[in-house]
Amino acid sequence: MSLVQALAYTPFVDALSIHEQWYLLIIPMSILLAIGYKAIRCSNMKKYPREVFVFTVQILGGLLLLAIVFTLVVTVVIPMVAPMPS
Amino acid sequence: MSTPQPTEFNPVAGIAAAIFPGAGHLVLGRHKRAFFAMVGVMGLFFFGLLLGGIDAIDSKQDRFWFFGQALVGPPTLVVDYIHQNKFKAYGYGSEIMRTGKPGEHRVIENGRPVWEPLTYAEIESGMGPPNVPGLGRLNEIAMLSIVLAGMLNLIVFLDALMPGPNRDAKKSSSNANAGGAQ
Numbered sequence: 001m002s003l004v005q006a007l008a009y010t011p012f013v014d015a016l017s018i019h020e021q022w023y024l025l026i027i028p029m030s031i032l033l034a035i036g037y038k039a040i041r042c043s044n045m046k047k048y049p050r051e052v053f054v055f056t057v058q059i060l061g062g063l064l065l066l067a068i069v070f071t072l073v074v075t076v077v078i079p080m081v082a083p084m085p086s
Numbered sequence: 087m088s089t090p091q092p093t094e095f096n097p098v099a100g101i102a103a104a105i106f107p108g109a110g111h112l113v114l115g116r117h118k119r120a121f122f123a124m125v126g127v128m129g130l131f132f133f134g135l136l137l138g139g140i141d142a143i144d145s146k147q148d149r150f151w152f153f154g155q156a157l158v159g160p161p162t163l164v165v166d167y168i169h170q171n172k173f174k175a176y177g178y179g180s181e182i183m184r185t186g187k188p189g190e191h192r193v194i195e196n197g198r199p200v201w202e203p204l205t206y207a208e209i210e211s212g213m214g215p216p217n218v219p220g221l222g223r224l225n226e227i228a229m230l231s232i233v234l235a236g237m238l239n240l241i242v243f244l245d246a247l248m249p250g251p252n253r254d255a256k257k258s259s260s261n262a263n264a265g266g267a268q
Contacts, residue, residue, distance in 0.1 A: 008212070008218075009218075010217070011136060012132070012135045012136060012139065012140065013139050013140050013173075013216070013217045014139045014217055014218040015137065015138050015139040015141065015142075015218055015219060015220030015221070015224065015225065015228070016136065016137050016138075016139075016220075016224070017224075018137075018224065019222065019223070019224055022223050022224055022227060025137065025227055025231075028133060029130065029133065029227075029231055029234065032125075032126050032129040032130045032133060033126065033130065033234060033238060034126075035122055035125055035126040035129065036122070036123055036125070036126015036127050036129070036130070036238045036242065037126065037238060037241070038122075039118075039119045039120075039121075039122030039123040039125075039126060039242075040119065040123060040241060040242055040245045045118055045119070048118075048122070
């Protein structure tokens with residue numbers, strides 16, 4: 001973000017320009033989702049912080065696993081099934 | 087096989103939950119849960135607005151996303167109303183309300199908002215449309231964050247409308263009884 005863009009930026013009105021770091025946005029979204037979901041589903045509020053942490057790790061771990069699977073499909077499986085003509 | 091836990095229908099808590107995220111649990115007396123549910127839903131809502139700006143909620147141009155976002159309730163409707171009425175205008179010779187482009191300025195002509203082209207000197211002086219819309223993947227993530235807030239609020243609303251037994255209260259009362267017996 002340039003200085004001119006930063007000075008003209010109005011929070012909640014203008015869009016942020018952080019296109020290079022888009023994948024990091026999943027972390028705050030997962031934490032907020034876990035905070036809201038476990039507020040309802042947690043059986044004992046004494047265990048709430050731990051359950052929020054575990055659920056956040058589960059979301060991030062699941063997404064990381066999906067990313068690995070899809071990367072393998074795109075880079076290994078598809079070239080084996082349908083090789084590009086050389 | 088365990089028998090399902092009984093639930094009771096609570097329309098007052100349901101109405102409160104529909105008005106504002108977490109308000110239903112406040113009516114039920116579950117203050118801690120109400121606070122954290124509100125933090126989760128409104129946190130995702132404002133996070134989406136922070137990323138994509140006010141353009142992340144648009145009932146006209148992103149209609150299907152808006153259906154999910156509207157599950158947050160009045161906050162989404164208020165932001166959409168402001169977006170449609172304070173940030174959009176008609177293009178030159180057009181009957182379609184749209185977001186402004188760089189090099190345009192929003193003016194009111196005969197009570198009707200229209201986009202007026204700016205001169206280079208005016209653009210240099212910092213004039214332009216009232217908001218910068220989100221683009222590409224970042225705009226999608228912003229809209230998704232608010233849709234997630236809406237879906238989470240649906241769960242919070244259903245839990246307030248048909249609450250299960252208050253497990254925390256049961257635990258604390260059983261602990262008190264056990265303490266009394268000792």
